[in-house]
Amino acid sequence: MNVTDATVREPAMGPADPSLLLKWYADLLLIRRTEEKLITLFADGEVPGFIHLGIGQEAVSVGVMNALTPSDTIASTHRGHGHALAKGMSLKAFFAELMGKEDGLCRGRGGSMHVADMSIGMLGANGIVGAGISIALGSALAHKSLERKAIAVTFFGDGALAEGVLHECLNMAALMKLPLLFVCESNGWSEFSQTAKQIAFSLGKLADAHAIPYARVDGNDVVEVSVSAAECVASIRAGSGPCILECATDRVRGHFEGDSQKYRSAEKLSLLPVSDPIRVALAHLTNAGIPDAKIKRIAEVTEAKIEEAIAFARNAALPEFTSAFEDVYTAQGS
Amino acid sequence: MALLNFGRAINKALSDALEQDPAVILIGEDIADAGGSFGVTRSLKERFGARRVIDTPISEAAIAGAAVGAAMCGLKPVFEIMFMDFTTLVMDAIVNQAAKAHFMFGGQCSVPLVLRTPHGGGMSAGPQHSQCLEAWFAHVPGLKVIVPSDSHSAYGLLRSAIDDPDPVIFVEHKALYSQKSEVSDTPEALPLGKAAIVRSGSDVSIVAYGAYVHIAVAAANALSARGIQAEVIDLRTIQPWDESTVLASLSRTHRMVIVHEAVEAFGVGAEIAARMADIGFDELDAPIVRVGAPFMPVAFSPALEKAYRPSEDRLSAAVLRTLE
Numbered sequence: 001m002n003v004t005d006a007t008v009r010e011p012a013m014g015p016a017d018p019s020l021l022l023k024w025y026a027d028l029l030l031i032r033r034t035e036e037k038l039i040t041l042f043a044d045g046e047v048p049g050f051i052h053l054g055i056g057q058e059a060v061s062v063g064v065m066n067a068l069t070p071s072d073t074i075a076s077t078h079r080g081h082g083h084a085l086a087k088g089m090s091l092k093a094f095f096a097e098l099m100g101k102e103d104g105l106c107r108g109r110g111g112s113m114h115v116a117d118m119s120i121g122m123l124g125a126n127g128i129v130g131a132g133i134s135i136a137l138g139s140a141l142a143h144k145s146l147e148r149k150a151i152a153v154t155f156f157g158d159g160a161l162a163e164g165v166l167h168e169c170l171n172m173a174a175l176m177k178l179p180l181l182f183v184c185e186s187n188g189w190s191e192f193s194q195t196a197k198q199i200a201f202s203l204g205k206l207a208d209a210h211a212i213p214y215a216r217v218d219g220n221d222v223v224e225v226s227v228s229a230a231e232c233v234a235s236i237r238a239g240s241g242p243c244i245l246e247c248a249t250d251r252v253r254g255h256f257e258g259d260s261q262k263y264r265s266a267e268k269l270s271l272l273p274v275s276d277p278i279r280v281a282l283a284h285l286t287n288a289g290i291p292d293a294k295i296k297r298i299a300e301v302t303e304a305k306i307e308e309a310i311a312f313a314r315n316a317a318l319p320e321f322t323s324a325f326e327d328v329y330t331a332q333g334s
Numbered sequence: 335m336a337l338l339n340f341g342r343a344i345n346k347a348l349s350d351a352l353e354q355d356p357a358v359i360l361i362g363e364d365i366a367d368a369g370g371s372f373g374v375t376r377s378l379k380e381r382f383g384a385r386r387v388i389d390t391p392i393s394e395a396a397i398a399g400a401a402v403g404a405a406m407c408g409l410k411p412v413f414e415i416m417f418m419d420f421t422t423l424v425m426d427a428i429v430n431q432a433a434k435a436h437f438m439f440g441g442q443c444s445v446p447l448v449l450r451t452p453h454g455g456g457m458s459a460g461p462q463h464s465q466c467l468e469a470w471f472a473h474v475p476g477l478k479v480i481v482p483s484d485s486h487s488a489y490g491l492l493r494s495a496i497d498d499p500d501p502v503i504f505v506e507h508k509a510l511y512s513q514k515s516e517v518s519d520t521p522e523a524l525p526l527g528k529a530a531i532v533r534s535g536s537d538v539s540i541v542a543y544g545a546y547v548h549i550a551v552a553a554a555n556a557l558s559a560r561g562i563q564a565e566v567i568d569l570r571t572i573q574p575w576d577e578s579t580v581l582a583s584l585s586r587t588h589r590m591v592i593v594h595e596a597v598e599a600f601g602v603g604a605e606i607a608a609r610m611a612d613i614g615f616d617e618l619d620a621p622i623v624r625v626g627a628p629f630m631p632v633a634f635s636p637a638l639e640k641a642y643r644p645s646e647d648r649l650s651a652a653v654l655r656t657l658e
């Protein structure tokens with residue numbers, strides 16, 4: 001099933017709304033705890049291959065997705081678990097995919113780097129840095145061409161600032177006034193190197209050069225991200241063309257799981273919890289007067305949900321080679 | 335029946351597809367206002383509007399990636415890359431994204447895009463505007479590759495390519511654009527993966543595609559005067575190629591020559607020869623011979639390019655070798 005036009009609902013808004021704060025906290029915690037479980041599952045060999053964790057970056061996924069509707073599309077990155085789950089991917093099918101099972105969303109063909117769910121407009125994580133940007137550009141073109149109300153969002157890291165295709169897409173999106181939101185997750189790292197040593201420009205100036213509206217926010221604060229994302233999305237939906245949202249955040253784990261991060265200062269790493277998006281969200285909950293019991297309850301529900309999903313994935317069947325081989329091309333007449 | 339040149343036949347296929355399917359869009363450099371660098375998309379923007387016939391900046395990687403994303407989200411993009419040599423710039427979108435999306439995402443989506451691009455030499459266009467790179471794409475699971483030889487096959491195969499749910503590389507030989515051949519007044523789609531026997535013969539099978547079908551027919555006609563009857567197969571589709579038609583021909587003639595303009599080493603001919611040597615071994619009365627370009631870049635000087643491109647004489651000599 002390809003992405004088609006679906007009913008467009010009004011996005012939720014209002015950062016002070018306690019029920020929204022609770023929902024965001026639950027979403028953040030689900031992504032965080034899922035990835036923390038993955039650390040163990042990966043170490044134990046239950047999740048094979050390469051995984052890239054977004055621990056520390058969850059507020060970007062949750063904040064941006066709050067502004068989106070189910071018919072909006074997103075193209076993600078190799079660090080895409082948070083995007084997938086925040087967009088609404090089934091947790092059971094997510095774990096099953098990462099364990100290489102038939103019940104995985106991609107029937108065990110893609111794994112962590114390719115989680116996708118077309119039914120919710122999640123056009124795929126991507127193993128190639130920057131590749132999702134042009135896919136989102138095309139998705140935005142389709143939305144505009146077919147006169148849908150939907151918009152497309154591309155997530156990319158600051159490492160992708162060095163990819164030429166970003167410049168091509170910024171130019172084309174601006175020229176064609178496409179409904180496209182560029183979300184840069186600036187965690188300061190380009191794989192194993194500091195982005196500051198790789199990039200001679202700023203994204204803000206690049207945005208200026210293309211006359212694309214640009215905002216930079218604290219990407220660890222889900223409220224700040226969601227307010228800015230909602231503004232960007234409203235402008236894009238109004239037909240004003242693309243926007244760029246740069247979210248300053250932190251990559252807590254290495255480039256990939258198992259990366260010892262010897263290239264990073266231990267002292268700076270130890271300071272990261274101060275800006276942790278879960279702590280920031282908890283502070284918002286406390287300020288809003290949400291009782292502790294409610295917060296605890298969210299944690300319990302989250303744990304149960306994850307355990308159930310992992311159990312499902314463990315019991316799921318392994319994929320058959322023949323059915324994979326038959327899917328190299330689309331079955332004709334279907 | 336009407337005589338239509340190859341470029342106009344492609345234009346008609348695009349025009350008919352745009353008219354019959356609102357999901358079809360054309361996208362590429364200079365295809366709208368300028369009508370394409372070889373004039374293939376001329377007048378289509380005037381007819382279907384700038385929202386469906388879209389000029390882009392010189393950004394091949396973004397165009398190709400956009401075609402992938404658009405194809406995943408309800409459109410059927412047909413995008414043009416001005417010269418096949420420039421497909422080096424679209425490789426990620428085509429090889430890593432388009433070719434794999436259906437498989438990699440567990441069959442959740444298809445990528446119904448067509449990449450149209452001209453290949454081939456003969457114009458002194460030099461090393462970066464003359465290459466035949468179809469074997470690269472044929473090597474990638476998930477892609478289909480088509481090389482039509484005349485107006486009839488260009489129209490019919492392009493209509494099928496646009497309707498196909500998977501990514502298709504549609505390769506047009508530059509030398510064919512101005513060549514006229516017959517097209518039905520009500521042309522129809524031709525199936526992908528099906529070759530055509532364009533000349534019957536009992537002594538040797540010549541497998542060719544694209545512009546080289548005409549060279550194969552010319553060689554066969556000349557050989558006929560010497561009492562040698564060559565069968566000529568127009569492959570039409572390189573991936574998936576029509577193994578059964580080729581094998582059936584070999585079973586009749588017991589000799590085979592494969593000719594293409596692309597570099598001979600690791601090429602389409604190598605694949606066909608290897609398969610026939612395997613499944614057709616008992617049919618063979620002579621070694622299978624390939625005729626392709628030497629292992630060197632295409633050169634600019636007409637003197638060098640002429641020597642580089644496989645000639646009718648080289649093909650005839652290869653045919654005679656199989657009959658020694």
